[in-house]
Amino acid sequence: MGAEIHKLPMGICNCYLIKEKEVILVDAGPPKQVGKFRTALQKLSTEPHDISLMLITHGHYDHIGSVSEVKALTGCKVAINHREKEWVEQALRPMPPGIGIWGTVMAALMRAMVPFMKFPASSVDIELGDEEFPLQPFGVNGKFIYTPGHTSGSMSLLLETGEAFVGDLAMSSLPMRIGPGMPIFGDDRDTIKASWRLLLDNGAKWIYPAHGNPFSAEVLSKAL
Numbered sequence: 001m002g003a004e005i006h007k008l009p010m011g012i013c014n015c016y017l018i019k020e021k022e023v024i025l026v027d028a029g030p031p032k033q034v035g036k037f038r039t040a041l042q043k044l045s046t047e048p049h050d051i052s053l054m055l056i057t058h059g060h061y062d063h064i065g066s067v068s069e070v071k072a073l074t075g076c077k078v079a080i081n082h083r084e085k086e087w088v089e090q091a092l093r094p095m096p097p098g099i100g101i102w103g104t105v106m107a108a109l110m111r112a113m114v115p116f117m118k119f120p121a122s123s124v125d126i127e128l129g130d131e132e133f134p135l136q137p138f139g140v141n142g143k144f145i146y147t148p149g150h151t152s153g154s155m156s157l158l159l160e161t162g163e164a165f166v167g168d169l170a171m172s173s174l175p176m177r178i179g180p181g182m183p184i185f186g187d188d189r190d191t192i193k194a195s196w197r198l199l200l201d202n203g204a205k206w207i208y209p210a211h212g213n214p215f216s217a218e219v220l221s222k223a224l
């Protein structure tokens, strides 16, 4: 039997709870989401202390804003790629470049919002390299793999059963985009596609983005 997958509504960012032998959280959402997080856990009959590990797909504001409070509530370990560790530890707010016209417009709007994007910093427990990070020691059959392109430190959780939690390596909803595919922000389009290829080659069948609904990985293979 595979893992249970639960989407947690954390403001503008989907966080995911993966329950197998143990419980892992993917991303922490924007700031001030810990109340919603606690309520969602209650509905799932999950105790905060059941969560042993938080995997952060990348260090953007809407994914790390609640790390500090979620960590305090759960006592979980926080893991992020070494390139973006400081973003969590110093509450940095780098803004990604836009991809395409709409992305460029949205990126300019977001840059204007930066002064209002405050959140508490948090310590990081596990600084990840670019090699695969196996999750069996944390009770989940899967691995956290390096999938750069949206940011240079982006990583994705890939379960053995083919579900891939990709952060912003792909997006699938308004106002970001109509239909699933290329994110509207990112460092480099070609690097994003190379990471899609890596996920597909590693057996990804379903893509779970941080913005929008899950979709078939065929969408990505057709767009390569």
Ligand SMILES: [Zn+2]
Binding pocket: 058, 060, 150, 168
């Ligand atoms: Zn992002």
